[in-house]
Amino acid sequence: GDSVTQMEGPVTLSEEAFLTINCTYTATGYPSLFWYVQYPGEGLQLLLKATKADDKGSNKGFEATYRKETTSFHLEKGSVQVSDSAVYFCALEPGSNYKLTFGKGTLLTVNP
Amino acid sequence: EAGVTQFPSHSVIEKGQTVTLRCDPISGHDNLYWYRRVMGKEIKFLLHFVKESKQDESGMPNNRFLAERTGGTYSTLKVQPAELEDSGVYFCASSQDPGNTEAFFGQGTRLTVV
Numbered sequence: 001g002d003s004v005t006q007m008e009g010p011v012t013l014s015e016e017a018f019l020t021i022n023c024t025y026t027a028t029g030y031p032s033l034f035w036y037v038q039y040p041g042e043g044l045q046l047l048l049k050a051t052k053a054d055d056k057g058s059n060k061g062f063e064a065t066y067r068k069e070t071t072s073f074h075l076e077k078g079s080v081q082v083s084d085s086a087v088y089f090c091a092l093e094p095g096s097n098y099k100l101t102f103g104k105g106t107l108l109t110v111n112p
Numbered sequence: 113e114a115g116v117t118q119f120p121s122h123s124v125i126e127k128g129q130t131v132t133l134r135c136d137p138i139s140g141h142d143n144l145y146w147y148r149r150v151m152g153k154e155i156k157f158l159l160h161f162v163k164e165s166k167q168d169e170s171g172m173p174n175n176r177f178l179a180e181r182t183g184g185t186y187s188t189l190k191v192q193p194a195e196l197e198d199s200g201v202y203f204c205a206s207s208q209d210p211g212n213t214e215a216f217f218g219q220g221t222r223l224t225v226v
Contacts, residue, residue, distance in 0.1 A: 004154070036217075042219055043115070043218045044155075045217070046215075089155065097168070098143065098145065099145075099157050099160060100147070100157060101154075102147075102156070103154060104153060105154075
């Protein structure tokens with residue numbers, strides 16, 4: 001079946017450091033790929049998405065590129081802030097029904 | 113516009129008891145989803161409603177779980193009787209159309225069974 005594997009962390013960085021959270025997936029066909037973020041005390045929020053190969057999703061300084069050849073969707077940010085501290089989830093949707101398959105989540109802590 | 117709201121935010125119950133979780137989707141959203149995250153594991157799909165009908169309940173773990181969405185508005189998820197392995201965070205999400213529009217998630221209900 002479909003699956004998502006992501007860096008489990010936790011990841012601890014200093015402010016302004018570069019961030020990469022790795023995500024790889026297994027799926028049949030051409031899924032859509034997502035990064036969700038959960039800030040402390042809040043629900044899951046869609047951070048960015050890509051629906052086809054070579055698409056780049058971006059939002060709030062975060063980027064991820066849909067790489068079909070490596071089945072990856074790594075999340076990157078050039079300069080993290082304390083406010084980026086959260087749990088990040090990589091996810092895929094195989095069809096058009098929003099039935100998401102998630103990774104285990106990566107806890108990011110950014111220190112001042 | 114109000115987002116997806118879940119009640120309660122936390123619940124601690126004893127093994128064998130019954131718990132009912134509630135989800136109020138965004139007004140006008142026909143699609144409602146339940147997901148669950150057991151500690152340290154992935155968030156997993158439980159089921160999908162379109163209005164009041166169950167479109168896909170393939171993720172429901174067993175018959176101790178009952179989801180309803182009477183009238184196609186809010187939804188409840190009842191666990192009866194609760195077991196220790198039911199502990200986790202239960203998320204609800206809603207969307208206007210599946211696939212074409214974003215699903216919005218609630219803050220989750222943290223259920224602890226002791």
